Ligand SMILES: Nc1ncnc2c1ncn2[C@@H]1O[C@H](COP(=O)(O)OP(=O)(O)OP(=O)(O)O)[C@@H](O)[C@H]1O
Ligand SMILES: [Mg+2]
């Protein structure tokens with residue numbers, strides 16, 4: 033992809049009224065744009081990151097046996113009245129009347145819709161277990177949208193819902209989701225802290241939150257200063273010794289919630305009378321679990337963790353491009369031809385390449401490259417012509433290798449695959 037034909041509107045200045053470093057860098061790097069408070073557009077570069085994260089999530093969800101579907105955002109309010117959540121979620125729900133004067137809402141979450149759907153098709157224990165998920169836009173009229181895509185009014189969530197005959201099946205599905213979440217966050221370059229969340233008003237049901245320590249977090253957790261194990265701040269305040277390792281101390285830390293998994297039990301199936309017939313022909317309520325990941329919030333969390341003073345440092349698996357080629361003399365056709373050859377070979381090998389073909393100064397190109405944070409950079413400068421060498425630079429370590437042109441592809445291939 034040529035930068036000159038692409039759309040990466042980078043900004044030199046930090047946009048006013050932005051507190052979070054991730055918010056600033058996502059705006060400055062031309063990845064997202066604010067339409068109005070809490071509502072964001074994803075520009076081509078941001079969309080690439082989003083798609084890569086979604087691909088990782090899909091792969092892990094599918095591996096865990098979950099099936100993807102796509103549920104409507106537009107929902108009749110009477111469905112929500114049946115569970116009483118038209119009231120409990122009234123604060124965040126976006127409601128209106130349609131042209132036929134029906135009360136409607138834009139889905140803030142999808143438990144009601146999925147339970148209604150499964151109820152229509154699942155009649156027998158033979159059709160269970162079932163785990164259905166989607167990657168979908170959610171609408172929540174947050175009182176305080178903050179930190180860009182971290183707390184938005186329109187955002188993307190992966191939400192999965194499992195249906196089982198009994199608690200044992202739910203536990204199995206829950207375990208599968210727990211493991212899938214660990215893989216997803218680690219593939220996105222994040223070390224998620226998992227805490228058993230307060231079951232609170234939900235009664236004895238089990239729930240876990242996946243969080244990332246970051247200064248903009250809105251949750252307070254206890255984190256072991258030695259092994260990184262996490263715990264909820266609720267509970268015994270006297271015991272700050274870590275129960276996982278020897279000698280670690282639990283310290284209060286601010287963290288962002290990225291995922292939440294929940295053993296729901298019968299809450300929605302009872303309210304919506306979603307039942308099945310067991311082996312004996314008895315009618316039983318479906319046993320449910322739900323599993324959410326804030327996909328758009330994840331982008332911000334990755335930037336919170338992976339950046340330096342100059343810009344974003346994308347972890348390889350979620351980077352918008354794998355390699356950026358930076359020919360410094362765009363008016364020298366021998367340099368450009370070499371850059372094009374490298375581009376071609378890399379693309380044939382399946383790597384995504386961004387070519388900064390703009391007739392800008394080296395300074396502008398380097399600054400933009402640091403800002404948008406593509407993991408590997410190939411610079412074709414003066415020495416490319418005189419010494420037949422190129423420079424390969426790692427955005428993360430800053431390490432630069434000077435490599436003969438004919439070895440460029442094999443060296444890069446090595447670096448990219450071992451990353
Ligand atoms: N307003 C929002 N903007 C972006 N992502 C969100 C928002 N609200 C929730 N999420 C993401 O969706 C995931 C699942 O939604 P869930 O309903 O469990 O969140 P929540 O408990 O309301 O989160 P929070 O406490 O942050 O409001 C959350 O873990 C979070 O990553
Ligand atoms: Mg919320």
Ligand SMILES: [Zn+2]
Pocket residue numbers: 256257258259260261274275276277278280281
């Ligand atoms: Zn510990």
